[in-house]
Amino acid sequence: MIQARGYAAHSTDTPLVPFSFTRREPGDDDVLIDILYSGICHSDLHQARGDWGNSVYPMVPGHEIVGRVTQVGKNVSKFKTGDYAGVGCMVDSCLHCKACRLNLEQYCEEGATLTYNDKERGSDQLTFGGYSDRIVVKEHFAVKVSDKLDLKAVAPLLCAGITTYSPLRHWKVGPGQKVGVIGLGGLGHMGVKFAHAMGAHVVMITTSADKGRDAKRLGADDVLVSRDADAMAAHAGTFDFLLNTVPVSHDVNPYLALLGLNGTMALVGALTPLDPIPGANLIMGRKSIAGSAIGGMEETQEMMDFCAEHGIVSDVEMVPIQSVNEAYERLIKNDVKYRFVIDMASLAAEQPLAA
Ligand code: NAP
Numbered sequence: 001m002i003q004a005r006g007y008a009a010h011s012t013d014t015p016l017v018p019f020s021f022t023r024r025e026p027g028d029d030d031v032l033i034d035i036l037y038s039g040i041c042h043s044d045l046h047q048a049r050g051d052w053g054n055s056v057y058p059m060v061p062g063h064e065i066v067g068r069v070t071q072v073g074k075n076v077s078k079f080k081t082g083d084y085a086g087v088g089c090m091v092d093s094c095l096h097c098k099a100c101r102l103n104l105e106q107y108c109e110e111g112a113t114l115t116y117n118d119k120e121r122g123s124d125q126l127t128f129g130g131y132s133d134r135i136v137v138k139e140h141f142a143v144k145v146s147d148k149l150d151l152k153a154v155a156p157l158l159c160a161g162i163t164t165y166s167p168l169r170h171w172k173v174g175p176g177q178k179v180g181v182i183g184l185g186g187l188g189h190m191g192v193k194f195a196h197a198m199g200a201h202v203v204m205i206t207t208s209a210d211k212g213r214d215a216k217r218l219g220a221d222d223v224l225v226s227r228d229a230d231a232m233a234a235h236a237g238t239f240d241f242l243l244n245t246v247p248v249s250h251d252v253n254p255y256l257a258l259l260g261l262n263g264t265m266a267l268v269g270a271l272t273p274l275d276p277i278p279g280a281n282l283i284m285g286r287k288s289i290a291g292s293a294i295g296g297m298e299e300t301q302e303m304m305d306f307c308a309e310h311g312i313v314s315d316v317e318m319v320p321i322q323s324v325n326e327a328y329e330r331l332i333k334n335d336v337k338y339r340f341v342i343d344m345a346s347l348a349a350e351q352p353l354a355a
């Protein structure tokens with residue numbers, strides 16, 4: 001076993017605290033990664049606080065991981081010691097079901113193994129995430145990271161990046177289309193950057209007029225404040241595609257009214273029930289509501305390469321691990337531009353817990 005340490009939640013309503021634990025010894029297909037940076041996703045907050053009713057404790061959150069490979073198993077071909085690597089939301093899957101064979105491991109029919117708040121395949125050992133000093137992962141579930149990019153701003157690509165890139169690609173967003181990104185947070189700001197880079201006309205749809213002013217810097221052509229009924233009416237029926245990153249249950253009907261003929265709104269945020277939708281709001285205009293979860297490993301590598309090619313990274317605010325609970329409070333208040341990233345050097349500077 002490998003000794004590791006990090007920060008863990010021990011219940012739905014207690015702060016994250018320092019935590020020592022073990023990880024499996026790296027096997028033939030594994031890489032061992034020293035974690036340099038770990039992004040803070042709203043999903044970390046949902047799971048640490050038990051919002052989805054599936055939380056297992058102790059929980060070390062974190063699924064936006066960038067680090068340096070320090071050991072490779074004998075079957076590993078993609079990495080060598082010293083390379084930079086990224087790990088996202090999943091660390092394993094069956095690799096033989098229909099979804100896995102289509103390189104969509106996130107939809108594995110047996111259930112993909114999540115980076116934290118899950119159990120290792122075939123064992124009762126809990127998985128522990130990126131708010132920690134090191135991680136052991138099958139090389140298939142790690143991606144190569146270009147050293148041309150600012151590494152700390154790369155970490156959020158592993159979740160916020162791929163979760164927005166994948167639906168934009170799946171629904172073939174590109175030139176000549178009007179695309180709306182709903183919610184200017186960690187996911188939303190990446191959605192704007194990608195949709196812009198893919199050549200679409202991009203509208204940032206936000207509840208915060210203040211943040212909206214910043215959206216043009218990120219690549220938005222226009223900003224629509226969803227609380228402004230007149231502005232919403234002016235854009236009615238004009239969008240080809242909407243990417244909805246709102247993290248909570250909400251009324252989607254005002255957004256459906258924005259879609260034009262054959263328009264689609266893809267949900268990536270709320271897992272919880274939505275307000276009722278009158279059938280007419282979909283039937284008239286042949287509109288669709290769909291959903292999307294992260295992206296497969298091949299597409300995650302494609303997204304990383306797209307980012308290296310286009311110079312795309314996340315806008316980050318760095319925090320030491322000791323401030324993670326404060327960062328969670330600010331995330332709830334929408335007070336982050338646009339992703340908190342933990343500098344894991346702050347953990348190294350902390351005295352280890354007595355064994
Ligand atoms: P975030 O940084 O907190 O951003 C969410 C944004 O949504 C906020 O900044 C805010 O933007 C807007 N918003 C918040 N409450 C709202 C409300 N009541 N009505 C309308 N807009 C509201 O969160 P994130 O990290 O981007 O994550 C977003 C969601 O995606 C979370 O639920 C997370 O769990 C989920 N997620 C899903 C996947 C997946 O695979 N599908 C992957 C990662 C995360 P404005 O201030 O601009 O309105």
Ligand code: ZN
Nearest residue numbers: 041043159160
């Ligand atoms: Zn996430």
